[in-house]
Amino acid sequence: xxxxxxxxxxxxxxxxxxxxxxxxxxxxxxxxxxxxxxxxxxxxxxxxxxxxxxxxxxxxxxxxxxxxxxxxxxxxxxxxxxxxxxxxxxxxxxxxxxxxxxxxxxxxxxxxxxxxxxxxxxxxxxxxxxxxxxxxxxxxxxxxxxxxxxxxxxxxxxxxxxxxxxxxxxxxxxxxxxxxxxxxxxxxxxxxxxxxxxxxxxxxxxxxxxxxxxxxxxxxxxxxxxxxxxxxxxxxxxxxxxxxxxxxxxxxxxxxxxxxxxxxxxxxxxxxxxxxxxxxxxxxxxxxxxxxxxxxxxxxxxxxxxxxxxxxxxxxxxxxxxxxxxxxxxxxxxxxxxxxxxxxxxxxxxxxxxxxxxxxxxxxxxxxxxxxxxxxxxxxxxxxxxxxxxxxxxxx
Amino acid sequence: xxxxxxxxxxxxxxxxxxxxxxxxxxxxxxxxxxxxxxxxxxxxxxxxxxxxxxxxxxxxxxxxxxxxxxxxxxxxxxxxxxxxxxxxxxxxxxxxxxxxxxxxxxxxxxxxxxxxxxxxxxxxxxxxxxxxxxxxxxxxxxxxxxxxxxxxxxxxxxxxxxxxxxxxxxxxxxxxxxxxxxxxxxxxxxxxxxxxxxxxxxxxxxxxxxxxxxxxxxxxxxxxxxxxxxxxxxxxxxxxxxxxxxxxxxxxxxxxxxxxxxxxxxxxxxxxxxxxxxxxxxxxxxxxxxxxxxxxxxxxxxxxxxxxxxxxxxxxxxxxxxxxxxxxxxxxxxxxxxxxxxxxxxxxxxxxxxxxxxxxxxxxxxxxxxxxxxxxxxxxxxxxxxxxxxxxxxxx
Numbered sequence: 001x002x003x004x005x006x007x008x009x010x011x012x013x014x015x016x017x018x019x020x021x022x023x024x025x026x027x028x029x030x031x032x033x034x035x036x037x038x039x040x041x042x043x044x045x046x047x048x049x050x051x052x053x054x055x056x057x058x059x060x061x062x063x064x065x066x067x068x069x070x071x072x073x074x075x076x077x078x079x080x081x082x083x084x085x086x087x088x089x090x091x092x093x094x095x096x097x098x099x100x101x102x103x104x105x106x107x108x109x110x111x112x113x114x115x116x117x118x119x120x121x122x123x124x125x126x127x128x129x130x131x132x133x134x135x136x137x138x139x140x141x142x143x144x145x146x147x148x149x150x151x152x153x154x155x156x157x158x159x160x161x162x163x164x165x166x167x168x169x170x171x172x173x174x175x176x177x178x179x180x181x182x183x184x185x186x187x188x189x190x191x192x193x194x195x196x197x198x199x200x201x202x203x204x205x206x207x208x209x210x211x212x213x214x215x216x217x218x219x220x221x222x223x224x225x226x227x228x229x230x231x232x233x234x235x236x237x238x239x240x241x242x243x244x245x246x247x248x249x250x251x252x253x254x255x256x257x258x259x260x261x262x263x264x265x266x267x268x269x270x271x272x273x274x275x276x277x278x279x280x281x282x283x284x285x286x287x288x289x290x291x292x293x294x295x296x297x298x299x300x301x302x303x304x305x306x307x308x309x310x311x312x313x314x315x316x317x318x319x320x321x322x323x324x325x326x327x328x329x330x331x332x333x334x335x336x337x338x339x340x341x342x343x344x345x346x347x348x349x350x351x352x353x354x355x356x357x358x359x360x361x362x363x364x365x366x367x368x369x370x371x372x373x374x375x376x377x378x379x380x381x382x383x384x385x386x387x388x389x390x391x392x393x394x395x396x
Numbered sequence: 397x398x399x400x401x402x403x404x405x406x407x408x409x410x411x412x413x414x415x416x417x418x419x420x421x422x423x424x425x426x427x428x429x430x431x432x433x434x435x436x437x438x439x440x441x442x443x444x445x446x447x448x449x450x451x452x453x454x455x456x457x458x459x460x461x462x463x464x465x466x467x468x469x470x471x472x473x474x475x476x477x478x479x480x481x482x483x484x485x486x487x488x489x490x491x492x493x494x495x496x497x498x499x500x501x502x503x504x505x506x507x508x509x510x511x512x513x514x515x516x517x518x519x520x521x522x523x524x525x526x527x528x529x530x531x532x533x534x535x536x537x538x539x540x541x542x543x544x545x546x547x548x549x550x551x552x553x554x555x556x557x558x559x560x561x562x563x564x565x566x567x568x569x570x571x572x573x574x575x576x577x578x579x580x581x582x583x584x585x586x587x588x589x590x591x592x593x594x595x596x597x598x599x600x601x602x603x604x605x606x607x608x609x610x611x612x613x614x615x616x617x618x619x620x621x622x623x624x625x626x627x628x629x630x631x632x633x634x635x636x637x638x639x640x641x642x643x644x645x646x647x648x649x650x651x652x653x654x655x656x657x658x659x660x661x662x663x664x665x666x667x668x669x670x671x672x673x674x675x676x677x678x679x680x681x682x683x684x685x686x687x688x689x690x691x692x693x694x695x696x697x698x699x700x701x702x703x704x705x706x707x708x709x710x711x712x713x714x715x716x717x718x719x720x721x722x723x724x725x726x727x728x729x730x731x732x733x734x735x736x737x738x739x740x741x742x743x744x745x746x747x748x749x750x751x752x753x754x755x756x757x758x759x760x761x762x763x764x765x766x767x768x769x770x771x772x773x774x775x776x777x778x779x780x781x782x783x784x785x786x787x788x789x790x791x792x
Contacts, residue, residue: 001594001624003650004562006532009507014656021463036461044455051447051668059440063636065432067417099495099662106661110531111405115511132660135506136402166400198397228397240459242667254399260410264528265502265661266495271638272447273666 008115008137013361020352023345030383033350035176035325036374038300041293042240043280050276050283062275066268068259070097070247074278078233078247081286086208087222088231094255096248098262099269100241101206101234104248106132107261108167108202108230111254113138118162120199121169122150124357124367126176129169129204138166142359145175147319149182152189159197167200167230173217174207174324177357177369181217181322191223199228206234206246209290211323212298227251235277237325238290243273294323297373300380301327304372307381311388313395325373330354330366335394337368343393349386404511404533409757416737416746426779429746431572431721432770434696437689438636439676446672446679458671462664464655466493466643470674474629474643477682482604483618484627490651492644492658495665496637497602497630500644502528503657504563504598504626507650509534514558516595517565518546520753520763522572525565525600534562538755541571543715545578548585555593563596563626569613570603570720573753573765577613577718587619595624602630605686607719608694623647631673633721634686639669690719693769696776697723700768703777707784709791721769726750726762731790733764739789745782 024031054062069075075095083089098104105128113119115137121130123142133140141158143150149172159165170190172182182190194201203220211217221231230250235243248258262268304327308318318329331337337353344350354367372380420427450458465471471491479485494500501524509515511533517526519538529536537554539546545568555561566586568578578586590597599616607613617627626646631639644654658664700723704714714725727733733749740746750763768776 001596001622001647003508003596003647003653005653006506006508006510008510009653009657012653012656012660014659034461039456039460042455042459044451044459047459048448048451051451052444055440055444055447059438060435063438063440063443063638064435065430065632065637099666102660103662110402112399112402114402114404128660128663135657135660200397200399226397236461241461242459244662244664244666251397251399257399257401257405257408260408261405261531263410264408264498264524264531266499266640267524268640270495270640270666270669273668 008135012131012135020341020350023350029345029348029350030375030379030386031350032370032375032383033352034371034374037237037241038296038373041296043284043289046280046284047276050279051272054272054275054279058275062272064271066271068263068268070269071271071274071278074274077278077281082249086219088219088249090224090227092227092252093249094252096255096258096262097269097274098246098248099266100236100244101204101232101246102128102132103265104232104246105129105202105204107258107265108248109133109136109138110261111257112166117164117166119166119169120155120158121359122171122175123359124177124354125169126171126204127356130359133169140359145178145180147180149180149186150190152186152193155190156193159193159199165197165199167202168194169202169204170220171204172220173205174210174321176207177326177352178328179319179321179324179326184218187218187220188223191220194228195226201229202232203229204232206237207324209238210294210297210325212294212301213322214294221249230254238286238293239277239280243277245269245273245277297323297325300372300377303377304370304380304384307384311385313391315395316391325371327370327372329368329370331391331395332366333395335366336364337366340390340394344387344390347386347390349383349390351387404531408527408531416748419741419746425741425744425746426771426775426782427746428766428771428779429748430767430770433633433637434692434769437692439680439685442676442680443672446675447668450668450671450675454671458668460667462667464659464664466665467667467670467674470670473674473677478645482615484615484645486620486623488623488648489645490648492651492654493665493670494642494644494658495662496632496640497600497628497642498524498528499661500628500642501525501598501600503654503661504644505529505532505534506657507653508562512560514561515563515565516551516554516561517755518567518571519755520573520750521565522567522600523752526755529565536755541574541576543576545576545582546586548582548589551586552589555589555595561593561595563598564590565598565600566616567600568616569601570606570717572603573722573748574724575715575717575720575722580614583614583616584619587616590624591622597625598628599625600628602633603720605634606690606693606721608690608697609718610690617645626650634682634689635673635676639673641665641669641673693719693721696768696773699773700766700776700780703780707781709787711791712787721767723766723768725764725766727787727791728762729791731762732760733762736786736790740783740786743782743786745779745786747783
């Protein structure tokens with residue numbers, strides 16, 4: 001039988017990162033490709049005790065159907081922490097627990113985007129989000145990312161030139177894949193432009209807690225007096241990603257529709273993972289955990305940068321991140337990093353080529369993304385050494 | 397800001413069952429509305445030990461990102477059990493773990509249905525599925541359900557009269573909401589018609605294990621020599637629904653696209669719930685558990701039927717189920733059970749009115765669905781007594 005795939009999905013490719021992961025399964029291969037948090041930081045022992053406690057003491061709550069909006073005390077905790085840490089507490093907003101921030105992005109798109117509608121994205125941007133937009137037939141318009149965030153003039157032109165712009169998607173803090181942080185001035189400008197053109201902003205902030213210095217960058221959502229910002233967050237990077245606990249905060253009318261969409265999608269996020277996440281977050285000091293995570297990632301990024309300075313050809317430019325998980329490199333010279341990624345596999349090192357993050361994934365890119373959060377110090381250094389060998393061959 | 401909701405979602409209403417649940421939160425109210433499995437059957441103690449063990453001994457596996465297809469040993473277990481118990485083992489098929497069977501249905505729809513395409517459904521049918529189809533702009537065509545399954549002549553007419561039929565959705569065994577079981581002859585006819593018209597069948601079988609007598613009814617998927625049946629299943633009714641573990645088995649080409657769609661939706665089903673489900677299923681005898689569940693539900697359905705015979709007016713007709721969770725009643729006399737459901741709340745009893753399950757939910761229906769799996773014997777009897785009071789008033 002020839003399955004006639006829907007228009008929205010027929011050209012969808014799986015993330016190239018998934019393909020790269022196949023090579024990474026070989027233990028001799030060093031992967032700097034993923035975006036996995038450091039597994040040594042997972043509070044597994046505490047979660048073991050909590051899972052045991054809930055299943056023993058609250059078996060029905062842990063195992064019966066739950067409500068679509070999410071476990072109420074967890075929603076309450078999320079609202080309180082957003083108010084306390086991010087100054088996000090707009091009246092008239094609501095918060096839904098989702099199965100990872102990815103689900104919030106997908107559901108928002110399902111609820112808002114008709115085929116052919118425009119979504120403005122930073123370019124390069126997170127492929128999980130851009131693929132969600134593509135999967136509903138969105139017309140993606142890219143706005144280049146500078147070291148201080150997206151090009152605001154370009155953004156205004158995109159808002160002027162395109163009809164039916166449904167939202168602007170941005171990761172202002174420690175952006176994926178570039179690691180850049182949007183300046184305060186630009187955050188204000190992006191908000192002002194959204195207001196001027198009557199367009200929603202989807203602010204995705206999975207990395208905001210991971211500032212190396214501890215400095216917090218004001219979210220665009222914290223400036224949202226008009227109710228024009230949807231804010232997506234996650235516990236994947238500060239607790240554990242396998243639990244799949246994220247959230248979306250947005251004007252209540254939008255959350256109501258997203259609840260309907262989530263009910264159709266997975267009914268609700270599993271109860272056990274919500275319960276143990278909530279208990280861990282309220283019985284422990286998350287901010288103290290985050291201090292440790294920050295120190296770990298600051299150290300690992302420094303290890304990677306030192307190795308890059310030692311092993312990479314001088315022509316390779318890169319952006320020093322202030323936090324997050326990634327370092328963005330540019331080899332220049334018209335080098336095609338997609339082709340290079342295949343050569344790198346021969347040297348047992350994998351990375352994500354820059355084209356993955358572009359609106360047009362067939363663009364030839366000299367850029368690539370490196371991750372420093374997953375590998376050990378030794379593997380980071382050895383991985384960068386191997387990459388240096390690959391780069392030296394093409395730049396010689 | 398006036399959010400312009402997408403065409404596919406703008407007319408979507410939340411399930412009426414959700415609204416009814418609000419009343420059910422009052423402890424004085426008896427709910428026969430939900431579809432919750434009996435909580436006393438959840439193997440909570442065993443799952444507590446397993447959750448503790450995995451988080452202690454396999455912290456990284458339990459908490460790090462997993463792969464979209466699902467935990468490989470769980471997929472393997474599902475394939476083996478389907479082959480052993482249901483004779484489902486077609487070469488060229490593949491199986492994906494999904495976050496509840498609901499997600500498999502939603503993703504299949506996303507992958508196949510363009511706006512305006514037809515999906516043929518039993519009428520009445522499961523609202524979670526019909527809403528998933530609606531949410532992608534499907535044109536729903538209903539085929540009446542008889543006591544021995546859907547009307548096959550009507551089905552053929554629907555296949556002839558409608559263009560772009562993407563699939564036939566059916567719950568052949570202990571159907572939701574009618575509790576009916578399709579005859580073997582009709583199963584063969586439905587398969588033959590799907591083959592003749594080149595249309596996929598989506599066979600949803602969440603209740604197949606819950607036969608009161610232990611008899612198994614051959615699935616349509618077990619007859620699938622051509623690769624034209626997608627089969628959706630769940631551990632919600634035999635293990636625990638809050639874990640959100642379901643699966644979809646279908647031709648590999650279709651599963652490949654569904655993997656892409658799931659990656660965008662929730663990346664993967666949480667690892668911890670997959671791990672403890674797999675360990676429970678392989679370290680215990682699920683078939684023995686199911687014997688207990690069957691006995692429990694056979695007893696509860698009998699309790700409900702006895703109460704109905706004692707308290708309901710003689711005019712109320714109902715279908716005696718051979719398994720599953722539901723009894724379908726018809727009051728006749730042009731009675732509107734949606735209006736009646738509001739009066740029933742005053743008597744502190746809730747049920748789901750029949751219009752909920754119709755293609756056109758504004759149809760006035762004299763039917764309603766009762767659930768016997770959730771409430772205790774005492775509450776079932778008292779609930780039916782209260783319903784008898786309500787029914788006697790309108791039928792007097």
